[in-house]
Amino acid sequence: MEEIHVKLYLKGKELVKLKRYDEAIACFNEAIELNPGYKEAYNERGNAFLIMGKADDALGSFNIATEIDPKYVDGWRNKEAVYLLLGNYEEVIKCSDCILKINPYGESVWINRGCMMMNLQRFNEAVECFDKVLEINPGSRYAMGQKKSALSHLVNTHAREIRRLTKKICLLGNPAVGKTSLIRRYVYDVFDDKYITTIGTKITKKVLSLKYRPPRPDIILTLIIWDMAGQEELENLRSAYYQGSDGGIFVCDTTRKETLYNLNSWVNTFFKITEKVPIVFFGNKIDLSIQASFGDEELGYIAKVAGAQHYLTSAKTGRNVEEAFSVLGRMILEQS
Numbered sequence: 001m002e003e004i005h006v007k008l009y010l011k012g013k014e015l016v017k018l019k020r021y022d023e024a025i026a027c028f029n030e031a032i033e034l035n036p037g038y039k040e041a042y043n044e045r046g047n048a049f050l051i052m053g054k055a056d057d058a059l060g061s062f063n064i065a066t067e068i069d070p071k072y073v074d075g076w077r078n079k080e081a082v083y084l085l086l087g088n089y090e091e092v093i094k095c096s097d098c099i100l101k102i103n104p105y106g107e108s109v110w111i112n113r114g115c116m117m118m119n120l121q122r123f124n125e126a127v128e129c130f131d132k133v134l135e136i137n138p139g140s141r142y143a144m145g146q147k148k149s150a151l152s153h154l155v156n157t158h159a160r161e162i163r164r165l166t167k168k169i170c171l172l173g174n175p176a177v178g179k180t181s182l183i184r185r186y187v188y189d190v191f192d193d194k195y196i197t198t199i200g201t202k203i204t205k206k207v208l209s210l211k212y213r214p215p216r217p218d219i220i221l222t223l224i225i226w227d228m229a230g231q232e233e234l235e236n237l238r239s240a241y242y243q244g245s246d247g248g249i250f251v252c253d254t255t256r257k258e259t260l261y262n263l264n265s266w267v268n269t270f271f272k273i274t275e276k277v278p279i280v281f282f283g284n285k286i287d288l289s290i291q292a293s294f295g296d297e298e299l300g301y302i303a304k305v306a307g308a309q310h311y312l313t314s315a316k317t318g319r320n321v322e323e324a325f326s327v328l329g330r331m332i333l334e335q336s
């Protein structure tokens with residue numbers, strides 16, 4: 001016979017699957033009332049809050065879970081994910097420290113920590129992390145590549161003045177316009193798959209090296225690209241997702257006119273959360289020109305009204321993808 005609090009916990013998990021988050025949270029609350037030390041219930045309640053976009057409440061739940069059991073790795077992982085979502089990278093590192101205290105041989109934890117150090121431009125520490133990975137798994141090509149890249153950053157710093165910047169951009173637009181495909185086309189360096197399941201968001205990075213004529217220093221720009229994993233419809237999640245963005249890419253599908261007309265409403269909700277940051281419009285799937293329902297002129301008009309540049313792109317053939325992303329990168333730099 002399962003105890004009542006366990007039953008409530010399992011029911012809560014089922015309700016989360018059905019996207020009935022409020023009811024799920026009520027179940028977890030009841031389970032916690034019956035068993036105040038129920039760390040798993042706190043953890044799942046945190047996940048439910050997170051899916052609803054309530055990052056602070058989620059953090060509160062995960063905090064209690066790790067207070068109940070400081071060796072509760074799932075709780076630390078989720079806390080790490082919230083901080084990543086909020087862009088608080090220092091706290092992300094603190095969480096990974098705690099996870100590594102519990103399990104010093106977690107290869108993926110060291111990899112993530114190394115990537116985070118790269119983003120914070122703490123290249124010495126990044127090298128240490130990738131060395132750890134190589135200690136655990138001497139054959140890791142990924143770690144070898146990352147270590148080499150961290151070392152080259154260290155060497156280059158001494159050779160010539162370089163500015164390093166990290167900027168966050170979001171891709172927005174109706175479901176199925178090609179946001180995920182565009183990112184995949186543009187970025188090969190998958191930053192961290194782990195976070196998809198927890199927060200419905202995928203984060204990838206692309207490092208751009210921009211050369212300028214001296215005395216202007218060259219710039220190494222790390223774009224952290226945020227992609228919603230099919231959660232576009234979740235209003236609450238969006239504000240957490242948009243927070244702290246330095247630029248936005250608004251994507252429509254040239255074979256579906258309604259996706260063009262929706263661009264403005266995506267821009268409006270975005271600018272409610274962020275400051276006025278640079279934006280670019282992509283008219284994607286241009287390879288399907290036979291099925292096109294609008295073209296450059298219409299996209300150009302709507303972009304102009306919003307004060308954005310525009311590109312016709314194809315994630316399938318790669319047409320204009322690199323250029324369009326780079327233009328946004330340069331626009332962000334002009335502003336910083």
Ligand SMILES: Nc1nc2c(ncn2[C@@H]2O[C@H](COP(=O)(O)OP(=O)(O)O)[C@@H](O)[C@H]2O)c(=O)[nH]1
Nearest residue numbers: 175176177178179180181284285287314315316
């Ligand atoms: N022909 C063509 N298909 C595309 C292009 N970009 C995306 N797709 C397809 O459109 C569908 C939705 O793409 P996805 O990237 O998941 O869209 P998202 O929901 O905006 O992230 C998938 O079947 C893709 O293969 C493109 O440029 N050309």
Ligand SMILES: [Mg+2]
Nearest residue numbers: 179180228230
């Ligand atoms: Mg997608």
